[in-house]
Amino acid sequence: MQNWNLYSRGDKFFAMVVSVLIGVFTVATLYPFIYIAAVSFSSGFAAQAGKVVLTPIEATFEAYGYIISDPQFWISYGNTFIYTIGGTIVSLMFIIPCAYALSRPQLKGRRFFNLFIAFTMWFNAGLIPFFLNMRDLGLLDSMFGIILGFAINAFNIILLRNFFESIPQSFEEAARMDGANDFQVLWKVFIPLSKPAIATITLFLIVARWNGFFWAMVLLQSESKIPLQVFLRHTISNLSDDDEFAIVQTAAGFSAETVTAAIIVCSIIPVLIVYPFIQKYFEKGILLGGVKE
Amino acid sequence: MSDRKPDSNWVKTWDHFRREWQIYAMLLPTIIWFLVFLYKPMYGLQIAFKDYSIFKGVANSPWIGWEHFHTLFNNDSFIRAVRNTVTISFYNLLFGFPAPIILALMFNEVMHATYKRTAQTIVYLPHFISSVIIAGIVITAFSPTAGIINTFIGWLGFDSVYFLTQPQWFRPIFVGTGIWQEAGFGSIVFLAAIAGVNPSLYESAVVDGANRWQMMWKITIPSIMPTILIMLIIRIGNVMEVSFELVILLYQPSTYETADVVNTWVYRQGLQSGQYDLAAAAGLFNAVVAFVLVMTANTLSRRYSRTSLW
Numbered sequence: 001m002q003n004w005n006l007y008s009r010g011d012k013f014f015a016m017v018v019s020v021l022i023g024v025f026t027v028a029t030l031y032p033f034i035y036i037a038a039v040s041f042s043s044g045f046a047a048q049a050g051k052v053v054l055t056p057i058e059a060t061f062e063a064y065g066y067i068i069s070d071p072q073f074w075i076s077y078g079n080t081f082i083y084t085i086g087g088t089i090v091s092l093m094f095i096i097p098c099a100y101a102l103s104r105p106q107l108k109g110r111r112f113f114n115l116f117i118a119f120t121m122w123f124n125a126g127l128i129p130f131f132l133n134m135r136d137l138g139l140l141d142s143m144f145g146i147i148l149g150f151a152i153n154a155f156n157i158i159l160l161r162n163f164f165e166s167i168p169q170s171f172e173e174a175a176r177m178d179g180a181n182d183f184q185v186l187w188k189v190f191i192p193l194s195k196p197a198i199a200t201i202t203l204f205l206i207v208a209r210w211n212g213f214f215w216a217m218v219l220l221q222s223e224s225k226i227p228l229q230v231f232l233r234h235t236i237s238n239l240s241d242d243d244e245f246a247i248v249q250t251a252a253g254f255s256a257e258t259v260t261a262a263i264i265v266c267s268i269i270p271v272l273i274v275y276p277f278i279q280k281y282f283e284k285g286i287l288l289g290g291v292k293e
Numbered sequence: 294m295s296d297r298k299p300d301s302n303w304v305k306t307w308d309h310f311r312r313e314w315q316i317y318a319m320l321l322p323t324i325i326w327f328l329v330f331l332y333k334p335m336y337g338l339q340i341a342f343k344d345y346s347i348f349k350g351v352a353n354s355p356w357i358g359w360e361h362f363h364t365l366f367n368n369d370s371f372i373r374a375v376r377n378t379v380t381i382s383f384y385n386l387l388f389g390f391p392a393p394i395i396l397a398l399m400f401n402e403v404m405h406a407t408y409k410r411t412a413q414t415i416v417y418l419p420h421f422i423s424s425v426i427i428a429g430i431v432i433t434a435f436s437p438t439a440g441i442i443n444t445f446i447g448w449l450g451f452d453s454v455y456f457l458t459q460p461q462w463f464r465p466i467f468v469g470t471g472i473w474q475e476a477g478f479g480s481i482v483f484l485a486a487i488a489g490v491n492p493s494l495y496e497s498a499v500v501d502g503a504n505r506w507q508m509m510w511k512i513t514i515p516s517i518m519p520t521i522l523i524m525l526i527i528r529i530g531n532v533m534e535v536s537f538e539l540v541i542l543l544y545q546p547s548t549y550e551t552a553d554v555v556n557t558w559v560y561r562q563g564l565q566s567g568q569y570d571l572a573a574a575a576g577l578f579n580a581v582v583a584f585v586l587v588m589t590a591n592t593l594s595r596r597y598s599r600t601s602l603w
Contacts, residue, residue: 007505010504011504011505014402014504014505018399018403019402019403019404019405022408022412023412025396026411028473029473029477030415032430032434032473035430035433035441036429039439050436050439050440052441053444094322094323097319097320097322098320098323102320107313107317107320108309120327120331122583122584122587124335125331125337125576126338126559126579128340128572129334129337129340129573130330131564133333133334136350148326152323152326152327157323182313186319207421212423213423213425229423232425236428257436261433268422271421282417
């Protein structure tokens with residue numbers, strides 16, 4: 001149906017206008033990132049004076065030099081990797097077996113368990129009871145608490161359960177003939193067949209962990225445990241409030257603005273590296289979990 | 294005879310668990326997790342009706358009935374937070390809801406495949422960026438002296454504006470940031486719906502001499518109406534869920550007037566000032582309203598599309 005040669009002149013004009021509008025929106029999406037990158041490579045003086053528009057002004061690496069010499073930057077960067085990798089593995093260890101069990105027709109109380117899990121999507125106790133519960137469990141200021149306390153959400157389980165339910169029985173029967181038990185069926189049949197769905201969930205988990213901020217801010221007190229996002233937040237609020245810092249550091253060639261921008265760049269880079277690999281999955285994934293007939 | 298039947302039932306159940314114990318073993322850790330981390334806090338919600346003291350704990354603090362709710366509804370800042378939540382959600386709906394639909398319709402008209410692909414790759418990206426970074430970008434860009442926005446305003450010959458300290462600017466900035474971040478990603482669902490439209494509809498329209506503009510209005514939009522409706526219902530169900538993380542990162546005391554939502558209010562009263570019981574009551578109010586909205590939304594969606602959301 002979409003054949004350029006069949007387009008009338010009016011249609012061609014329409015397509016051109018739309019393409020231009022798409023281009024404008026795309027540039028508008030991209031521009032803030034370019035701007036931040038330009039600020040991060042500019043001198044503190046140029047950034048403070050608002051001279052940076054598209055490219056670095058008085059180009060310098062001073063801001064990067066400042067943050068990489070801050071041990072806290074590396075500590076929180078490392079912590080973010082621990083939370084992301086550890087958290088994702090723990091989540092999958094809960095989610096995959098549970099989704100398998102819920103997809104089994106012979107499971108007694110299946111309706112109840114489904115409702116038990118789904119109910120938490122519609123109603124949750126809220127910030128305060130959750131916080132007090134974490135405190136009562138002794139999980140304040142605990143890296144383990146961050147990893148375990150946010151390991152599961154109902155949505156991911158339901159998404160994977162739906163996928164498991166769509167796997168034809170014949171695949172399983174062959175394995176059963178060979179005397180496979182449920183663990184083996186899950187490991188040798190379901191997981192290999194569900195790679196796209198598991199990849200999608202893994203992606204959601206990784207992104208959520210990498211970006212996780214609020215609860216890390218609330219629950220963690222020790223600087224040695226905070227993830228990058230909390231460090232970034234501290235830096236932004238401290239630097240912009242600290243007038244003395246501004247005077248001293250501008251003389252040194254960087255400013256609150258350029259340091260903030262440099263941390264933003266450092267924290268986005270891993271996302272940009274992974275992004276092309278994950279892109280092919282999330283378009284499918286969002287539909288997997290989206291509205292189904 | 295009469296007592297043999299329950300007996301054989303017991304045997305059958307025992308047999309079932311012996312044969313199928315593995316699936317229960319797989320389920321158990323998650324069930325325990327839900328009990329410990331999500332259901333136990335629901336038990337803890339009773340502090341909304343208690344004079345909670347850290348030393349007495351949840352169970353032993355004295356009951357005080359609805360007192361916290363009376364306090365809440367006589368508290369101007371709480372009422373303001375409820376009003377702000379609804380207002381911000383309304384603006385999100387008004388401007389944020391159509392954006393991904395329009396974007397998807399436009400993507401559908403772009404002929405050049407590589408151009409389209411590249412544009413899509415870029416506009417999906419902000420969805421994956423954390424709210425701290427988004428806030429960092431906004432704070433930098435809107436800064437009164439250093440920010441690019443005020444640089445542009447300066448070029449136009451106007452005085453710089455202290456955007457993030459002025460209440461009237463909070464909502465436009467917040468809603469605009471939301472559109473910038475989510476419109477692209479949100480268009481995926483609608484693009485999928487468009488891809489599912491029966492091609493023969495377009496073919497016969499071409500035979501009838503329809504142009505692309507007419508096809509968009511007469512074929513594409515009516516065909517994706519069910520998806521639009523369901524997404525709209527989901528959005529209405531989530532009215533109480535303003536992304537408060539971003540609010541916390543962007544607001545300041547001078548903008549509370551327009552920016553403070555229920556969850557940020559709960560955060561300040563509870564986690565920062567330690568009024569756990571009152572804040573828990575506010576959270577409970579929010580959760581109950583949200584629950585009713587979501588349930589209503591699901592009923593509506595069942596009725597209109599015979600599609601349940603779960």
